[in-house]
Amino acid sequence: MGTSIRQTFLVVMGLGGLIIGNAGCSADVSVEKTVSKEDVAKQISSKVNDQSGQAPESVSCPGDLKASVGATLNCTMTANGQNDNVNVTVTKVNGDDVDFDMVETIPKDDVAKQISDQLTQQVGHKPDSVTCPDNLKATVGATLRCQLTDGTTKLGVTATVTGVQGGNVKYDIKVDDQPQSQ
Numbered sequence: 001m002g003t004s005i006r007q008t009f010l011v012v013m014g015l016g017g018l019i020i021g022n023a024g025c026s027a028d029v030s031v032e033k034t035v036s037k038e039d040v041a042k043q044i045s046s047k048v049n050d051q052s053g054q055a056p057e058s059v060s061c062p063g064d065l066k067a068s069v070g071a072t073l074n075c076t077m078t079a080n081g082q083n084d085n086v087n088v089t090v091t092k093v094n095g096d097d098v099d100f101d102m103v104e105t106i107p108k109d110d111v112a113k114q115i116s117d118q119l120t121q122q123v124g125h126k127p128d129s130v131t132c133p134d135n136l137k138a139t140v141g142a143t144l145r146c147q148l149t150d151g152t153t154k155l156g157v158t159a160t161v162t163g164v165q166g167g168n169v170k171y172d173i174k175v176d177d178q179p180q181s182q
Contacts, residue, residue: 033067035098037075040065044077044086044102054079065090067098074105074135085135105135106169108144111159115146115173125150136161138169147180154180 041059048056061075071090076083085105092099112130120126132146136159146157156176163170 033093033098034064035067035100037061037064037073040073040088040100041075043100044075044088047102048077048086048104056084057081059086061088065098065100067093069093087135087137104138104169106138106171108132108135111136111144111171112146115148115157115159118173119148119175130157132159136169136171138164140164148175156180 037060040061044059045055056077056079059075059077061073063073065071065073065088067090069090069092073088075086075088077086078084085107086102087105088100088102090098090100109132112132115132116127116130119130127148127150129149130146131149132144134144136142136144138161140161140163142161144159146159148155148157155178158174158176159171160174161169161171
């Protein structure tokens with residue numbers, strides 16, 4: 001569901017020094033360009049709809065989005081009483097315009113639980129733990145590398161999205177053949 005959005009960002013300025021007296025001192029000014037978390041949430045609310053065409057009831061983002069290509073922000077939206085995650089990634093910055101894509105994501109803890117449950121069913125033994133570093137983007141072909149720990153053995157696990165239809169995301173998991181070196 002990658003939707004490109006053109007958004008004007010706010011310029012946040014921080015003064016890197018202080019001018020004292022009249023002696024011709026100078027100061028360094030640091031400028032960090034961002035899109036406010038409120039503006040990102042408004043864009044998600046206006047662009048993301050459920051299957052019936054309804055906008056989410058609420059959207060919240062943990063912070064502002066840095067205006068640099070590749071910067072990401074994970075927001076939460078509530079639709080039909082259910083929380084979903086949305087990843088926002090900056091794709092282009094041109095002067096005061098910032099383009100970013102939005103895609104729903106599966107929370108990393110949900111991916112880790114699904115991996116653990118599936119492996120338990122397949123081998124009859126639950127691993128000690130499965131951890132994933134980030135949310136899995138709900139885009140066909142997206143991958144996420146996780147780590148499985150069973151006793152002293154650590155294995156890499158790759159989750160790969162194979163299908164997205166409506167709110168359903170299907171993904172395959174593959175456990176590495178060899179343990180990770182300690």
